[in-house]
Amino acid sequence: MPASLNRSVTQQLLDLVFEKAQEIPDPRSSNGRTGDITLADIIMYALAVFHLKHSSLLSSDDKRQQPTVQSNARDLYHVEHIPCDSYLRAVIDRIPTEHFRSFFTACFAYCQRHRWLKHYQYFKEGYLAPVDATQTFTSNKIHCQNCCTKNADDPKKATIYYHQLSAICLVKPGVKTVLPLMPEPITQQVDASKNDCEVRALERILQDLRREHCHLKLILNFDDLYSKGPTLKKVLSHGYHFIAVAKPSDHEALVEVLDDLDKQGKVQRFTYTDKKGYRHGCN
Incomplete structure (x- = not known):
């Protein structure tokens, strides 16, 4: 708020x-x-x-x-x-x-009715919505049937049990408060041969967003973990824009193309100085 x-x-x-x-x-x-x-x-x-x-x-x-x-x-x-x-x-x-989903949808609907979403408008294409995961629990002793695991197949290492949560919210630069949407637990899935992960959690978030907020225009913000072709194509297929970090070490081909375009003078650079005098830029 x-x-x-x-x-x-x-x-x-x-x-x-x-x-x-x-x-x-x-x-x-x-x-x-x-x-x-x-x-x-x-x-x-x-x-x-x-x-x-x-x-x-x-x-x-x-x-x-x-x-x-x-x-x-x-x-x-x-x-x-x-x-x-x-x-x-x-x-x-x-x-x-x-069962807690109604908490988030009800509060979001309340904000819509009172026109508070305007406080988060930044780009005309949509609201900025970062998506990232956080670990909520880890132990090498205490665990439940929903825990994901590390080292489970290595007898020389202790099995680590953990829970994570993939969170999404509306943000705006300069505004200290955020408007959270329903987060997605990263837990052991039924009949799954592999651990759940952030990318699979994002797929579920995208489906929920289209069902619950079908008219909400979003620009999803990701770190390098999500900046893979198949993942970003799914984001686009749901009608959302994105801003994603792309580390040069993970995207060598992309960096080569950008370097060639830069030599041809075809790369545009944008800089912005905020109220505190800090400069921000991007290609």
Whole structure:
């Protein structure tokens, strides 16, 4: 959200997320609750931990009995009963990731209705949307059926289990806040002989984007990992533009062509100086 948004708007978004949290089926029981702690309590407090920038779930657990923490959890996040960190983890892990998709689509629709997307307009061809992956978990002991693995076929090395997440959001240079779209987990796929990866996750993101935001014009931004012919052709086939890093060591033929064009004076260069005096350029 733009930095100028006031508390009332933030609260409206939190209220919207709370409404969607109440619609998620509770994995613990058929009646939707276990004891006094509802599934919405668990989901909203997990959000609060990140929103309030706690250093960890454990650090938030140490403070959950404080009156101020309980008041903020209730008034801002609709949390009536704060779960302990171990119980929160146990329940959250059982919720299929796809159930959280409505959070992102509802908040994005809210932004569209209030014409906030204009804050992210930069190029007329579309909104800038970086796509990149981050690792969310790694261990050589703890693992689940959804973990990807490294060194699994090498008996001399310990098997490493990990989870990654491919994230996408709308950004604009000079604007500190971003507008996230639904991320895509990189996890072990059903009946897959190979690990899931960032490129396969991108393919799923492209399909979801066309289904959920069919009229949204995007310029996808990639690092060198994605700058391969088949991947970029799929991006174009979905109607999106792209800006991709191309390392010379990975694209020798492309560099040779550009060098020849440069010698012929056919390469255009653009430079831009921002408000802080930094110069940016590209070919």
